[in-house]
Amino acid sequence: MDFLPLGLKLTGQTVVIVGGGDTALRKAGLLHRSGAVIRLIAPQWRTDLCALVEQGGGDCRQRVYQEGDLDQARLVVACTDDDALNQRIAGQCHARGLPVNVVGRPELSSFVFPALVDRNPLFVAITSSGASPVLVRRLRDQLEAWLPARWGRLATFLGRLRESVAARLPGRRQREAFWEAQLDGPLMEQVLSGHESEAEHALERALAGIDGNPAAARGEVYLVGAGPGDPDLLTFRGHHLLTKADVVLYDRLVAPEIVALARADAEKVYVGKARDQHALPQGEINDLLVHYASQGKRVCRLKGGDPFIFGRGGEELENVVAAGIDFQVVPGVTAAAGCAAYAGIPLTHRDHAQSVRFVTGHRRDGSVDLDWPNLMAEQETLVFYMGLVGLKEICAQLMAHGRAPDTPIALVSRGTTDAQEVITGQLDSLPAALEGRTVHAPTLIIVGSVVSLHPRYRWFGEAGRSTPDA
Incomplete structure (x- = not known):
């Protein structure tokens, strides 16, 4: 690889940006979020760029670049319209051993800015080493859409509990196995759906099992609306739960492409119903949800359209609620x-x-x-x-x-x-x-x-x- 992805702590560190246009503003925004103190050098700049720099405690020097501007800098970004100037800045930085990014010129740069998917404190960085910025943006957009917004909350939740779990599980491998099990269980889904108190209770039950008081295996039911037919109309949350399920119950209105998104090892059960031609009576479908979940399995009930709009979703949940089984309902695009x-x-x-x-x-x-x-x-x-x-x-x-x-x-x-x-x-x-x-x-x-x-x-x-x- 041409560039090694690293996480760099810049809080309170001076970063020099040479240039005052749109590119400088984008880089300044990213550096500002990291806590860097920006030193901006340009004969002229956007007003909002200077305001952003000063907001973070930096300084704006409205003049041409001088080599002395590099003093005490931690990083340098060259993004002027003058290619000769950008090359000169890069050469001076290399001579000082100072990391520099010349925007659009990876061959002159010692580091590049990755595209970021921000779920603070969780980040996903994507880079093509400068080969194809457009491709990187396309991939970032896809990951932005796929990665639930609450994953940052999940990371914060897990980080808050790391010490207490480490005190109970001193071995690294034991801790890793424990956390893997939690991320495959109800804890993760409870946090992502905003039920953190229930997640803490789930964690306590899991720790109690390790301490010699195992709790009974608990399954879950996901009632997921698959939309009216086009596979692209499946919601991201519906896709997320579908790929977690151990068992998938689906009807004839669910596109085969959606069923194919389930895990390869998931058990797939067809419960489709055409008019007056039922593969399974409704009562048996209701019972199946409880049957599988009672075995500790995660059951995804895929329904065409939206489960609660002429989808009999309420009926299917009756037995689940009566059995005390955890469940989630994910709305779908109704017909x-x-x-x-x-x-x-x-x-x-x-x-x-x-x-x-x-x-x-x-x-x-x-x-x-x-x-x-x-x-x-x-x-x-x-x-x-x-x-x-x-x-x-x-x-x-x-x-x-x-x-x-x-x-x-x-x-x-x-x-x-x-x-x-x-x-x-x-x-x-x-x-x-x-x-x-x-x-x-x-x-x-x-x-x-x-x-x-x-x-x-x-x-x-x-x-x-x-x-x-x-």
Whole structure:
């Protein structure tokens, strides 16, 4: 490697920056956060740059660079527009044995600034040794999105308890094994979800087990919304818990690409349900969550869409709560939001709808017996889940109770996937237009003036195709 990544303590140390532009401001911001005292040299500079330097107790010298500016410096950063000057600064620093970074010129530099993912006190540094800054930024952005914001809190929590654990476990290997076990257990998830007191109790139980009073193995249940179909709509927290699970229970609405994100050694159990075709009855699914968690396993129940919006998530948690098993619920992008966005249909719009209502189009007994009089507001968008079989009845009842026959309606089939199809029409014509036509589930029905905005608001990367005016 061309540069060895190191952590350097700069608190109270003088760092020289030669240059007063945008690059100097970026480097000064990073050095300021590290506690360095900055000495800024430039004939002119950004006002906010000088203010930042002075805020950290540094000084601003508004003149051309002189070699004496390097005196008592710990590091030097050269970021002027004058390449000859940057080379001269680098040569003088090398002669003094003083670390120098010439921005954009790694061959002249003795150190480089890595891109940082900051979860203070936890940091991830990324560098290409100056070969490809754009690639480094891209990787940093991906890690920023993947690494939960609360990992800094987790690092602080663990650091606060290091001494007490070390007193109980004097052997280094024993301590490492203990902490590895904790990071694979409930302690980590409790801190990341903001429940630090529960995490401390979990730690005490673990220490009690080491002291000869082992606590019973405790499993967990993660109820995770997998989104409406597109694997990219899985949340980062959902992905995090999925990759921790020992057992994954998933249904037919979960994309195979999402299931594939689980650990290779995780047990994967299909519990999918199509209309009137259940792989497992709902009661058995509820029991399975308790069954696996009672064995001390981490169980991820992957559900299409959002678990608490027509996902029967509340039902599945009943047995878990009754058994006293720890659980987490991770919301997902519900079908109404995901499918409408991918179809280019805003659910609310100042000129069309001031509210939106989610309605089940399929009762437990298979009927479509709804509170129709309360679904008549013209300025409200209606979204029917599981309404394909009852589409004709839904349209008829809406018109019978006052909705205009020419009210726009859209049916979104296999929304957010590559096979998405959007079929638009009116209440009085759409059911007849679909007779004899194969429409694939899952489907979502959107009723209201906002449907008229399709396909104008359809984004250029929309999956699938549209069939207007069915």
